[in-house]
Amino acid sequence: MKKFAIIAKDKETNARVGVLKTKSGEVNTPLFLPVGTLGVVKTLTYEELKQIGIEAFIANTYHLYFRPGEEILKKFLGLHKFINWDRVIFTDSGGFQVYSLRELRNITSEGVEFKSHIDGSIHFFTPEKVVELQKIINSDVALCLDECVEYPVEYERAKRSVELTTLWAQRCKKKFEEICLSNSLDNKQLLFGIIQGSVYKDLRKQSVEQILEINFDGYAIGGISVGEPKILLHEIADYVSNLLPEDKPRYLMGVGEIDDVWFCVERGYDIMDCVLPTRNGRNGQALTSYGKINIKNSRFSTDESSLDEECECFVCKNYSKALIHHYFKSGELLGLRLLSYHNVYFMINLFKKIRYAIANNNFIKAKNEFLQKFYSSQNDENCEK
């Protein structure tokens, strides 16, 4: 059985609809992964995630290693049982923490030494260790340890990160296969390789070639959306997409702005994840059909309408902007939850629309209509001021 099957392709673009098979079931692509770093999509219950209709989320190996820690994860035979979630879980390797915690780490070719962000204690992560941890977490899709570099970054440093990422990918793959061989009970976890290379096309090309050579179940593009201008993000995403094989899932890590999502799906990306719906939700931003709004703005204090008149989620059916505004201004936790729920719902719904549009050969039209509505209204708001 193929692990990834493309079931529809847009005629005008490279956008495609597919199905990825994992040990916890199938997921439909293009797929949006909410981020649940510590095994939880912040503020939301698993019942709510199911109610929203999410098929998968991505947790983080680095963070789960610290809390709850290996022993507890082993005791529960993995994250699924610990959190009582039977759908798909991806795990990021900790490569992003190599970037985001760069003041607390030290890289050698052997691995990364982290100073714990929690208590300052020293921990050493190797590619092998990260694979083992993901086996313990027992996620459905594991990611190789990579070195995600910041932007801007000098060419030579980006080149070294590509080489290191390749070396680590080889070691991850080797360890992964060893564990699979020694444990015939469960060898259905998927392993994705990660492409690096910052904004340098030749390095991206080199990285793609080297990672493809190792052969993974899917290919992730990392080192993007780390502060580079949008034009570069698009340029690199576009460039790399043309180098990737058709028959494997393509995962663009960390991308989740609305226009970026459409842009990247159009180029044939199948999976994306992003903290924005949840983080920005906790910070007061709501995604709506007519653009982003900041619910904390005083103009919503008496607004009786829902966040998004076109949204079917329970928040939009039951809560006015004025009420959610009140929760935010008062520091009531329910506000964080409601916007997180709504925003994740919005993203999941967006991806449903995208899949539908591709399947019906209507991608470009759907994209233009969606984006025009989403962005024109923000302009209107600016004009009013």
Place this chain on the structure above:
RNA sequence: GGGCAGGUGGCGGAGUGGACAAUCGCAGCAGACUGUAAAUCUGCCGUCCGUUGGGACUACGUAGGUUCGAAUCCUACCCUGCCCA
């Protein structure tokens, strides 16, 4: 009636002769956030003008005074709290 303490920007509260339009916190207003060290961070916050540098005006209970200069010193008054009669 007497004694003591105190009255500062929307609020709390620093400042006790020049560096004060006045520390700081809260509230308020806005912005940011892209594989989550984030219920976080940043900016503005007397009034008016200026895109910036900056400028003008009004202000530390009220009214006078001393001084080159006062939120800061002096006098009187008003008000608040506590204590004594």
